[in-house]
Amino acid sequence: FPQDHQRTRLTHALEVAQVATSVARALGLNVALTEAIALGHDCGHGPGGHASEDALSPYIEGGYDHAVWGADVALVSLNLCRETLDGIRNHSWSRPAPATPEGEVVSWADRIAYVCHDFEDAASTGLVAPDDLPDEVRLVCGTTRGSQLRSFIGAMIDAARESGRIGMTSTTADALAAFRKFNYDNIYMREASRAQAKSVIDLLRALVEHYHAHPHDMAVAFDGYVGGARSAEALHQAVTYVGGMTDRFACRQGIQLLNYDRTRLPQGIDI
Numbered sequence: 001f002p003q004d005h006q007r008t009r010l011t012h013a014l015e016v017a018q019v020a021t022s023v024a025r026a027l028g029l030n031v032a033l034t035e036a037i038a039l040g041h042d043c044g045h046g047p048g049g050h051a052s053e054d055a056l057s058p059y060i061e062g063g064y065d066h067a068v069w070g071a072d073v074a075l076v077s078l079n080l081c082r083e084t085l086d087g088i089r090n091h092s093w094s095r096p097a098p099a100t101p102e103g104e105v106v107s108w109a110d111r112i113a114y115v116c117h118d119f120e121d122a123a124s125t126g127l128v129a130p131d132d133l134p135d136e137v138r139l140v141c142g143t144t145r146g147s148q149l150r151s152f153i154g155a156m157i158d159a160a161r162e163s164g165r166i167g168m169t170s171t172t173a174d175a176l177a178a179f180r181k182f183n184y185d186n187i188y189m190r191e192a193s194r195a196q197a198k199s200v201i202d203l204l205r206a207l208v209e210h211y212h213a214h215p216h217d218m219a220v221a222f223d224g225y226v227g228g229a230r231s232a233e234a235l236h237q238a239v240t241y242v243g244g245m246t247d248r249f250a251c252r253q254g255i256q257l258l259n260y261d262r263t264r265l266p267q268g269i270d271i
Contacts, residue, residue, distance in 0.1 A: 044074050055203075212234050
């Protein structure tokens with residue numbers, strides 16, 4: 001959504017931290033650890049968010065997973081504690097469960113935050129309307145972000161106090177699942193969203209191929225040392241470099257290095 005009032009990956013991380021620390025504080029967990037995991041959980045994303053995983057996966061053995069990449073590559077120089085790195089590495093629901101309750105809280109908070117704020121963003125553009133939500137979502141958690149967050153956060157706190165485990169009461173968890181499915185059907189998988197993802201994938205792969213063939217163009221990012229042209233080392237460096245770009249910088253590099261057609265760039269990025 002190309003306007004200033006829509007969320008970005010940075011504001012998403014802040015909202016995840018707000019949700020997660022609200023739960024952690026109520027349950028007497030380590031709030032500092034929870035916040036650190038939340039703020040760092042998506043640092044492994046490349047330009048274009050989740051589309052960057054599809055773009056970069058062919059170049060990495062086992063694929064490019066933003067959670068693993070964030071913990072093992074993007075944040076490795078920060079000397080973070082094991083618990084923080086574990087929470088970042090395993091925050092995605094497709095990964096093993098985090099080793100700490102703080103990490104589990106962030107995993108839930110991530111899903112809560114993006115489901116609520118993505119719906120609010122889509123509603124603000126007229127793409128969807130509050131009345132479009134399924135009854136099991138509206139009746140359980142309402143139609144505004146405030147009421148939805150209160151419901152989901154409260155359900156997490158209630159579930160943990162009742163069971164001693166991190167989770168969510170069953171009725172509200174079902175509502176969250178239905179909410180997420182609604183977003184996938186009506187927001188994430190619509191034709192315009194898929195076209196935007198393809199634009200990201202095409203651009204990032206073109207950049208990786210360029211840097212792989214011309215590694216000296218990225219030498220400044222590696223203190224002057226890069227692998228030989230088309231070497232395995234240069235390929236890994238190319239993925240690391242491209243994966244660490246901002247959306248805007250990636251688009252600018254495409255134009256400057258590749259003379260990339262501006263009409264093929266992802267939409268809504270001020271370059």
